[in-house]
Amino acid sequence: MRHQRPLAIAVATLLTLTLTTAPTPANAQSAAAPNQVTNLTIRQADGYATLAWQPVDGATDYQIERTAVDATGTPTGAPTIVGIWRPNRQINQQAPTFADAGFNPGDTFQWRVRARAGTTEQPYSDPVVATTTAPWGNPDTPGEQLRTQWETAHAAQYTSDTDEYAYTAAIDALSDRVRVVELGRTVQNRPINMLVIGYPTPATTPEAVAATAPVAINCNVHGNEPGDREACLIMARQLAFSTDPRITDLLSHTTVLIVPTINGDGRANNTRGNSTGQDLNRDYSLIRQPETAAYIKMVRDYRPVAGYDGHEFGNSRAGDLPMLPPRHQNVAQPIFDQSQDMIEGHMYTKGAEAGWWACPYGCEGGGNVGLSEETILRNTLGLKNVANSLLELRSSGGQTRPDEGNTANNRRRKTYSALWTFHQFLDYHRADRNDILTSRAESIEIQAANTGRLVFRGSRPIPAHPAPHPGDSPPPLDAPRADLILDNAPCAYKLTDEQYNGARTDGPGGVGTTVAQRIAAHGWQVIKTNDGWYVPLNQPERGLIPLLLDTQGVEKLTDGERVYPTLTGRRNGPLTVTGFTCAADATINGPVTVQPGAALVATATTISGPVSANRAAGVVLADSTVNGPLQITTTNAISIIDVTIAGPASLTGNTTGTTAALLAGNTIRGPLNCTANSTAPTNLGVANTVHGPRTNQCAAL
Amino acid sequence: MSNPSRALHLVAVALLLTPVACTTTTDPKPPRDTTSATQVTGPLCAALPTGTDPGNPSFLADQPVDQALRWIPTLTTFEAALRTSGALTDLPTGTDVTILAPSDDAFAATFSEDNWDDLMTRHTDQLRTLLKAHLITGTHTIDDLVTAGTTATLDGTTVTVTRTGPTARLADRADAVCADYRATNARIHIINAVLGALPKTAGDTDERAH
Numbered sequence: 001m002r003h004q005r006p007l008a009i010a011v012a013t014l015l016t017l018t019l020t021t022a023p024t025p026a027n028a029q030s031a032a033a034p035n036q037v038t039n040l041t042i043r044q045a046d047g048y049a050t051l052a053w054q055p056v057d058g059a060t061d062y063q064i065e066r067t068a069v070d071a072t073g074t075p076t077g078a079p080t081i082v083g084i085w086r087p088n089r090q091i092n093q094q095a096p097t098f099a100d101a102g103f104n105p106g107d108t109f110q111w112r113v114r115a116r117a118g119t120t121e122q123p124y125s126d127p128v129v130a131t132t133t134a135p136w137g138n139p140d141t142p143g144e145q146l147r148t149q150w151e152t153a154h155a156a157q158y159t160s161d162t163d164e165y166a167y168t169a170a171i172d173a174l175s176d177r178v179r180v181v182e183l184g185r186t187v188q189n190r191p192i193n194m195l196v197i198g199y200p201t202p203a204t205t206p207e208a209v210a211a212t213a214p215v216a217i218n219c220n221v222h223g224n225e226p227g228d229r230e231a232c233l234i235m236a237r238q239l240a241f242s243t244d245p246r247i248t249d250l251l252s253h254t255t256v257l258i259v260p261t262i263n264g265d266g267r268a269n270n271t272r273g274n275s276t277g278q279d280l281n282r283d284y285s286l287i288r289q290p291e292t293a294a295y296i297k298m299v300r301d302y303r304p305v306a307g308y309d310g311h312e313f314g315n316s317r318a319g320d321l322p323m324l325p326p327r328h329q330n331v332a333q334p335i336f337d338q339s340q341d342m343i344e345g346h347m348y349t350k351g352a353e354a355g356w357w358a359c360p361y362g363c364e365g366g367g368n369v370g371l372s373e374e375t376i377l378r379n380t381l382g383l384k385n386v387a388n389s390l391l392e393l394r395s396s397g398g399q400t401r402p403d404e405g406n407t408a409n410n411r412r413r414k415t416y417s418a419l420w421t422f423h424q425f426l427d428y429h430r431a432d433r434n435d436i437l438t439s440r441a442e443s444i445e446i447q448a449a450n451t452g453r454l455v456f457r458g459s460r461p462i463p464a465h466p467a468p469h470p471g472d473s474p475p476p477l478d479a480p481r482a483d484l485i486l487d488n489a490p491c492a493y494k495l496t497d498e499q500y501n502g503a504r505t506d507g508p509g510g511v512g513t514t515v516a517q518r519i520a521a522h523g524w525q526v527i528k529t530n531d532g533w534y535v536p537l538n539q540p541e542r543g544l545i546p547l548l549l550d551t552q553g554v555e556k557l558t559d560g561e562r563v564y565p566t567l568t569g570r571r572n573g574p575l576t577v578t579g580f581t582c583a584a585d586a587t588i589n590g591p592v593t594v595q596p597g598a599a600l601v602a603t604a605t606t607i608s609g610p611v612s613a614n615r616a617a618g619v620v621l622a623d624s625t626v627n628g629p630l631q632i633t634t635t636n637a638i639s640i641i642d643v644t645i646a647g648p649a650s651l652t653g654n655t656t657g658t659t660a661a662l663l664a665g666n667t668i669r670g671p672l673n674c675t676a677n678s679t680a681p682t683n684l685g686v687a688n689t690v691h692g693p694r695t696n697q698c699a700a701l
Numbered sequence: 702m703s704n705p706s707r708a709l710h711l712v713a714v715a716l717l718l719t720p721v722a723c724t725t726t727t728d729p730k731p732p733r734d735t736t737s738a739t740q741v742t743g744p745l746c747a748a749l750p751t752g753t754d755p756g757n758p759s760f761l762a763d764q765p766v767d768q769a770l771r772w773i774p775t776l777t778t779f780e781a782a783l784r785t786s787g788a789l790t791d792l793p794t795g796t797d798v799t800i801l802a803p804s805d806d807a808f809a810a811t812f813s814e815d816n817w818d819d820l821m822t823r824h825t826d827q828l829r830t831l832l833k834a835h836l837i838t839g840t841h842t843i844d845d846l847v848t849a850g851t852t853a854t855l856d857g858t859t860v861t862v863t864r865t866g867p868t869a870r871l872a873d874r875a876d877a878v879c880a881d882y883r884a885t886n887a888r889i890h891i892i893n894a895v896l897g898a899l900p901k902t903a904g905d906t907d908e909r910a911h
């Protein structure tokens with residue numbers, strides 16, 4: 001499913017369903033007036049109701065009417081048109097559905113639907129009266145009975161910072177499934193909390209959580225866009241206390257990471273940016289601010305494999321739920337494809353069932369949005385091999401929704417559509433977990449191979465959906481400019497000590513963390529030799545490294561020196577590596593010894609003899625073959641990705657600091673032993689194939 | 702949110718809200734307090750908390766003004782700005798005040814997001830002056846303001862107030878869309894445009910980038 005749209009199948013299935021489930025017996029049809037909508041059904045869900053009906057031949061669109069009624073079904077208010085259904089709202093246009101929201105959950109309403117031919121209104125359907133679903137959770141069951149300030153205030157108020165802390169602390173206290181951890185603090189010292197949710201209990205350490213293929217939702221980066229955050233808080237309660245087998249099954253197969261408020265200062269002041277005025281969603285690569293740095297360290301430590309980033313949208317013409325994958329061209333193709341599958345394969349299909357209009361961000365009258373800035377979390381995560389999407393909650397008004405401004409009803413429409421999306425996100429991860437992990441593993445290996453051009457800015461195209469596209473136009477093409485393409489990718493960037501450790505002024509109050517600290521937050525391998533600091537490109541975040549360290553980077557940290565391979569082609573005889581040696585597309589016939597203080601970086605290289613390093617600065621190998629043993633001792637930087645090793649492999653007494661040695665996606669035709677390394681090596685969730693025994697620190701790799 | 706036709710946008714609001722307004726008038730169980738003191742008027746009122754909803758006008762009448770403002774959904778920008786600017790807390794304790802409170806849509810139509818964040822985080826003096834252009838000493842009903850014809854805001858500007866159909870027009874650019882909220886020592890009138898002297902920076906497109 002991953003590389004192809006399941007569209008044709010989905011449409012075919014839905015057509016079949018329509019044909020087989022449509023009752024429309026002849027006598028019922030004759031009872032209906034000409035062009036009257038028939039078979040109106042209403043299905044209740046959390047905060048919205050899905051209307052479905054038998055389409056009318058020749059209808060241009062449909063109007064959805066809602067009337068408040070009392071318990072006896074007697075109207076208590078005037079009928080109001082609360083929505084328009086038109087064909088570009090969904091991919092299977094033969095089975096119209098409309099998610100009506102924007103009411104107080106639990107209230108009772110009557111709905112009717114009528115077709116319009118052009119502007120000519122046709123007869124209304126028979127009315128359907130139904131009571132909507134009350135806010136989730138039995139009011140008499142501890143835990144379930146918790147409510148957010150937003151729910152208690154009937155959406156007249158958003159949940160405040162202190163109410164959020166109290167609410168999440170209560171969930172933590174009452175549910176074994178939930179642990180609240182503090183990721184960091186905002187500029188104004190508000191906690192940035194994350195709910196870690198698993199079943200029956202969440203794994204205890206970040207590394208253990210990472211092993212569960214977690215999903216992450218960033219709920220509120222722009223302080224004046226709080227709709228997703230309220231959905232996150234409600235979903236946290238559902239995940240914590242629901243006894244629905246679907247929920248416990250979901251939580252048995254992943255860990256859900258929810259960051260309700262990364263931008264607590266902006267939320268408190270209702271500003272887009274943080275308290276310094278910095279738009280945090282233009283900072284996830286640069287991580288100048290403590291808020292973004294906290295999130296990026298979380299990604300490094302917890303390693304989510306899929307993500308959503310919540311926003312609200314000012315474009316009233318767009319669909320209900322604009323979404324967009326990581327488009328930056330340095331994002332590995334499998335991650336782009338997986339993200340597109342999540343959006344177009346899953347969300348478009350499920351949206352057509354629930355009645356929500358998911359569409360590409362930038363669709364209607366797109367404007368110059370949804371582009372390739374790596375500073376935007378959507379792209380940053382993609383460059384970190386996380387399948388993910390942006391989520392926008394549309395503004396009020398437009399072609400298919402009433403214009404209610406920032407009132408309680410429109411807030412509910414936003415929040416409950418976000419809640420639907422986040423639940424669908426969890427369902428997608430559950431259903432496609434193996435595909436997600438495969439695309440992630442492939443992407444890590446593709447990136448570590450360091451092949452192909454680098455693009456500093458520029459997007460992959462989002463082609464119009466053939467259904468047709470559920471929007472009137474695709475997002476802007478945003479192809480890379482010629483001067484933002486580097487065809488000849490370097491092997492590494494070399495930084496001076498001043499560049500690496502020097503004081504910076506680009507943070508709050510004119511004080512920035514060092515490049516060294518930011519690279520550590522991203523989790524990159526760095527090799528220190530006696531002439532500088534080297535950041536090799538043959539590692540999992542290859543596509544992001546040049547954007548921050550190359551002189552051509554549009555929003556870079558520093559001007560690193562490009563270092564090109566020094567060893568290519570065939571070389572016979574023993575090789576003793578001194579200084580910084582980069583091999584690419586090389587064949588080395590003979591043993592390789594990395595001298596103390598020296599470094600070997602290699603890609604697409606075959607080495608016949610043993611490779612040994614003792615007290616070396618670094619050994620970073622990818623997409624290569626070692627036809628002999630590999631032995632690395634007392635060395636500082638180690639990354640071995642997608643390498644075939646014929647002999648035994650051993651890592652002993654290495655001092656890699658806080659950045660663990662990477663052993664990912666390798667084939668080792670012998671034993672693998674890791675002993676007495678300062679930090680246990682990791683495989684980033686990309687398993688190695690080891691023919692011999694795995695022992696000690698590598699027993700689980 | 703600055704559509705080519707702001708006027709049409711507002712007409713749409715009014716049209717959509719009118720039927721809803723009937724809900725409150727035909728409600729068989731009106732809220733406990735129906736004194737004229739808590740009667741709010743204007744096309745936006747029905748979309749705000751009504752009847753016994755949390756944050757209804759009767760409830761707000763007993764609240765301190767800063768708390769009352771937090772309950773009115775369409776005032777999130779104004780409420781935060783008032784807090785950040787300190788314009789309200791600068792007033793001597795117990796000062797009666799009338800607040801001309803622009804809606805969130807009004808702010809979005811006036812300031813680009815970058816400009817607004819810049820004002821909120823770096824230019825507190827300008828922000829305070831802007832907020833003072835929306836404060837009047839004394840508690841004045843919208844009818845009082847119309848009768849007087851002009852009023853002086855705390856930034857030293859004289860604002861004209863005229864009757865336009867069922868509502869009032871201020872400074873020839875803002876309409877009262879829900880007037881006569883009461884709070885302790887205060888009146889709050891929600892208006893649909895920003896007053897004061899700062900230039901419009903909102904773009905002509907209603908896109909804003911994620």
Ligand SMILES: [Zn+2]
Nearest residue numbers: 222311312911
């Ligand atoms: Zn946003």
